[in-house]
Amino acid sequence: MRILFSGTPAYGHLLPLLPLERAARRAGHTTAFLTHPSLDSVVAPAPVLPAGATLEATLMEFQRRTGRDATTDMSPATAGEFFGGTRVDLGADEALAAARAFAPDLVIAETADFLGPLAASELGVEWVSHGVGIALEAPLAEAMRSTAVTRAAERGISLTLPSASVDPWPACLQRDDWEPSADRVTIRPEAHESEAAPQWRRPSFPGREHLPRVLVTLGTVIDDSEALLKIVASLAGEDVNVVVALPPSAEGETLPVEGDGVQVTGFVPMGLLLQGVDVVVSSGGAGTVLSVLGAGLPMVIWPLGLDKPLNAERTAALGAAEVIGAADEAGTAVAWVLEQPSYRTAAQGAAAHIAAMNPAEEVLSLLTGRDH
Numbered sequence: 001m002r003i004l005f006s007g008t009p010a011y012g013h014l015l016p017l018l019p020l021e022r023a024a025r026r027a028g029h030t031t032a033f034l035t036h037p038s039l040d041s042v043v044a045p046a047p048v049l050p051a052g053a054t055l056e057a058t059l060m061e062f063q064r065r066t067g068r069d070a071t072t073d074m075s076p077a078t079a080g081e082f083f084g085g086t087r088v089d090l091g092a093d094e095a096l097a098a099a100r101a102f103a104p105d106l107v108i109a110e111t112a113d114f115l116g117p118l119a120a121s122e123l124g125v126e127w128v129s130h131g132v133g134i135a136l137e138a139p140l141a142e143a144m145r146s147t148a149v150t151r152a153a154e155r156g157i158s159l160t161l162p163s164a165s166v167d168p169w170p171a172c173l174q175r176d177d178w179e180p181s182a183d184r185v186t187i188r189p190e191a192h193e194s195e196a197a198p199q200w201r202r203p204s205f206p207g208r209e210h211l212p213r214v215l216v217t218l219g220t221v222i223d224d225s226e227a228l229l230k231i232v233a234s235l236a237g238e239d240v241n242v243v244v245a246l247p248p249s250a251e252g253e254t255l256p257v258e259g260d261g262v263q264v265t266g267f268v269p270m271g272l273l274l275q276g277v278d279v280v281v282s283s284g285g286a287g288t289v290l291s292v293l294g295a296g297l298p299m300v301i302w303p304l305g306l307d308k309p310l311n312a313e314r315t316a317a318l319g320a321a322e323v324i325g326a327a328d329e330a331g332t333a334v335a336w337v338l339e340q341p342s343y344r345t346a347a348q349g350a351a352a353h354i355a356a357m358n359p360a361e362e363v364l365s366l367l368t369g370r371d372h
Contacts (some may be wrong), residue, residue: 006116009036011220052091076143084147133286230327298343319346
């Protein structure tokens with residue numbers, strides 16, 4: 001079978017698709033990603049079919065059209081026009097041409113992507129929605145889809161509905177009023193690991209091996225060295241070892257930090273970063289939260305925009321995280337989380353929920369066993 005995966009050109013939107021794509025390749029299916037080629041290293045060795053602008057170019061065009069900043073405003077009106085409108089306008093022609101050439105039997109598109117569904121609708125093939133975080137509230141999801149429906153109609157295409165909704169977010173972390181959809185299929189989220197041979201060795205702290213290890217990461221999007229330095233400074237008074245992970249955009253850079261208890265690394269797959277860690281300080285991105293909880297580790301979360309405050313609130317409600325409001329609060333919060341075993345117990349409970357979700361191979365069998 002030929003399976004086309006489609007997603008917004010951003011780490012947080014593409015990485016959740018990789019477990020299913022890799023399972024598809026292992027099963028002998030032909031796969032490709034419909035996204036911008038600047039993300040080709042993220043999805044490699046799967047080939048990229050170029051479609052649309054970069055995320056940065058789309059953000060700029062959206063702001064030119066509307067005067068709004070989609071990185072800080074994620075109201076239904078903004079999300080609808082950004083994902084369902086501007087991104088479709090900039091990528092529809094390229095996506096449709098690429099999809100026609102690839103001729104997929106099935107399209108799997110992440111929640112915020114409408115180029116894949118547009119192509120599937122034109123080609124008359126089934127498509128599946130794949131979540132990337134907490135289920136979108138109805139007004140947000142409806143605004144995105146209704147705008148995409150209008151853009152599709154302008155091209156003479158009737159946008160079809162997904163045949164299933166693959167969900168990597170465990171029920172224990174959803175909103176209190178959340179109701180699962182009838183077509184929901186759970187998939188076990190996996191911490192990102194590269195298929196290439198790992199080139200990274202876990203930092204060592206000679207003479208300090210007995211101390212807890214703290215991973216500090218602001219995710220793949222936020223590039224704020226000043227914030228990282230403030231977090232590291234707040235941890236200086238604690239008896240811990242600190243590993244600071246920089247975002248992909250900081251390739252080749254480092255931080256001006258000194259001391260035997262701090263080491264800085266560039267972008268490293270989360271599956272490697274979490275080895276030997278006792279607590280994680282993060283900005284609360286969906287991929288980070290799922291990876292850390294999947295490993296049964298507690299967190300300190302400083303939520304920085306968009307969906308991150310909600311991710312932090314739900315993780316804290318579970319008892320697996322302490323939420324802070326400023327970088328200089330990280331040290332005290334880390335000390336508290338390390339002192340209180342309840343945080344790790346709650347994180348391990350979440351890990352059990354995640355482990356009970358369907359593995360990618362079973363989800364693939366379900367999706368490919370349908371009538372196409």
